Amino acid sequence: MSTTPWYRDGRLHFGAGIENTFVPQERPGERAIDEYALTEHYERWSDDLDLASSVDAEFLRWGIPWHVVSPERGRWDWSWTDRVLDGFAARGIRPIVDLLHYGTPTWIEGEFAHPDYASFVAEYAARAAERYRDLATDYTPVNEPMLHALFSGEYAYWPPYRQGPAGLVEISTAIARGFVETQRAVAEVLGERATFVHVDASMRYAGDIDAPEHRETAERYRHQAFLVEDLVTGAVGTDHPLLPLLRAHGTSDDTLAWFAENSVQPDVMGVNYYPRHSTELFESGIHHSGGFADPRPTRDDGVEGLAEMLRTYAARYGAPVMLAETCVTDDVATRLRWLDDSVAAVQGLRADGLDVVGYTWWPLFDMYEWTYRHSDEPRSAHLLTMGLHDLVETETGLARRRNPVADRFAEYASRGAR
Template identity: 30%
Template sequence: MPKDFLSLIKEKYNDGHYEGDQYGGAAGRDGSGLPTGAPNNFMFATGIECSYPTIDHGRTRRDLLAETGHYDRYKEDLGLVKDLGLKSLRYGLPYYAIHKGPGKYDWDFADAAMAEIKRLGITPILDLLHFGVPDWLGNFQNPELPIHFAQYAGAVAKRFPWVRFFTPINEIYVTAKLSAREGVWNEQLRDDRSFVTALKHLVAASIMATQQIATHRPDCIIVQSESAEFLHELRSDPSPEIILQNKLRFLALDLLYARHPDADVLNFLYDNGLTRTEYDWFMAGEPPGYQVMGNDYYGRNEWIVLPNGERQTSMDVLGWYNITKEYYNRYRKPVMHTETNVFEAEQAPGWLWKQWVNIMQMRQDGVPVLGFTWYSLIDQVDWDIALSRKVGKVNACGLYDLDRRPRPVADAYRLLLKEYGQITIVPHGELFEVTNEPATLKVEV
């Protein structure tokens, strides 16, 4: 009786660990172990909450870096990032405090914090505008914003030339909506024309800022963080207003990425002050750099509108996967989960694992997911009321509380990092080398 192939293999090579297998295959790595920081490494991150809008019609500044004690404890906070085993950090410098006027900057805190980030070997995703502007710029109705902010962005890129990842403006749509359509922050207006004005100024500022960054870092990677939202209307006859709102959530990215909006959205823009010349300027092409579509997702991003008009949070009906897949199909950009948390500390570990299941499903579907962010490192203050009043309520959503003691989600994140910390952005991602060459694609195919 002739020998079978396994018997012949064993005669030649003995049992297992065949010559050559040590270079990958059955004996290859499984992706476990803490992140290495290699260019192809999936980016596990956290963020330090840095919002600074004004309320009370400009009389009160909400600076979360101050309210959470980060200015005094920044070295301790950055040390916690390293101790967790993280190599990436969404980090926002206080734009309103740094940019003192045209061409005038106060770099004291920025220099100290950035030097510590560099010393610790952390890769910052540098957030340049987070819900507010300097007092001298007023608010988002100011048409001079794109020019002045672009100069600031260029100054930041020049001062910290080792930084490659940037979020020029955090959550453009949310910034415009809460400032100019819902009357919560900054200009505190409540009309469509003010909303369109704020949004076009913000998108233009982001584009101009990216162009200035690219003059110093042609290989810049732009992680555009936007809120992944959806309204579920439980009415047999859907209302035009909510149909429009579910389209307006794409508006900032449509203008940023030069994608033509739907006709009713375009009519909305024209009816509320966008000129044809401005529209053509946005549609000329997307900004320079390697563009990453970051989607922030909280369960409170999804709302159910009941037949009687009441609204309630839906908490994960569609979830990050389904909503972000819709965004991905629209823009075809690499994806990053750029923010998530829950306010209930005991529920946070379960929420973390749910978000990771969403990411794994997205990867299995072949979508390139760059990274994941638990936001934030330390607890926040008054975000349950969107910073609308200065109450001082602590939101227990951080990996650490305000005394810098770990919450249960910190242990869950450590476990996740040990299990998945060395996976690559896409399978066999180690094949590709990240170079310092600028992006050259005109059309993505």
């Protein structure tokens, strides 16, 4: 058996993902969102893994529902995840496990702002790594940590509902500390067998970014897109552009020294890129918060934006990169065009010498938009048609219907396996 890590074998690895956003907290006007419940993955997990096999996916980005395995402090229930990870092994699919995909269990008061959040998430990570040490060695400590920080820390959209730059700094540093402790906990269990796939959302800013009313904000946004990853990798030094912001909002020199001394690195840097959403536009004379409820307009920069983001992350963090999520939400013909164009772009980057090791279509089957949380409409009103398989409402629940995007993806995946 080869001891070469999968990301060092020279191939382009094709996989998919199952949407695993979990924000289980509720309050008036906001209902819990659990994508596994919405898509019926809890009941249909075995069939869903068969879907991954059917498209020749080598890996599947998939998350442990922390709020399910830890429903109360000190109580653990791994029964469902035991079955699913055994299912991965039975089918020969590599799980890349998301340990945190937006939400915490409801018993953590204040969520990321709880003073013991880092120790809570580290304990959970260590227990998961130990329990599945023979089934999973690839981990994403936090999926899209900067979106976590924005939604929970700047936009007051998700718990703990902090707002503005002060909230952003508080939640960014808290998530970053938990990120570090998570990776260290998994590494302590698995040693050199562990592979860490860091994953963040690519954020590009264009338009009237030099307009007087936008210049300062746009400059901050360009740098803060990398803030959590910079913190966890120990890259926030005396010359970091956001150091004044961090210090102005309570980040001490001792905190920054802790990150420098305890830095963790990605084995693979995952980049999530959605052509219709990853480039936000500033417009002269118009204010948009950039929050989910008040978004700036976007521009589709297609494969040009994709190539820029992959090159940027590779250069910034010095690790192999993978396209960790991509798709367009549209009809089948449009999805097929993006699949063809994005695969060609990735292959072109590889031919130019960029170390791109993975391609991920997200998701394996359709999902439901996060607006479900703030709505009283049925899930069907929030369906996003973006998967390799369609979700179809039937009398017995959600059927999965293979569409031509799955067939095309399988062609690419089977070629990549050779």
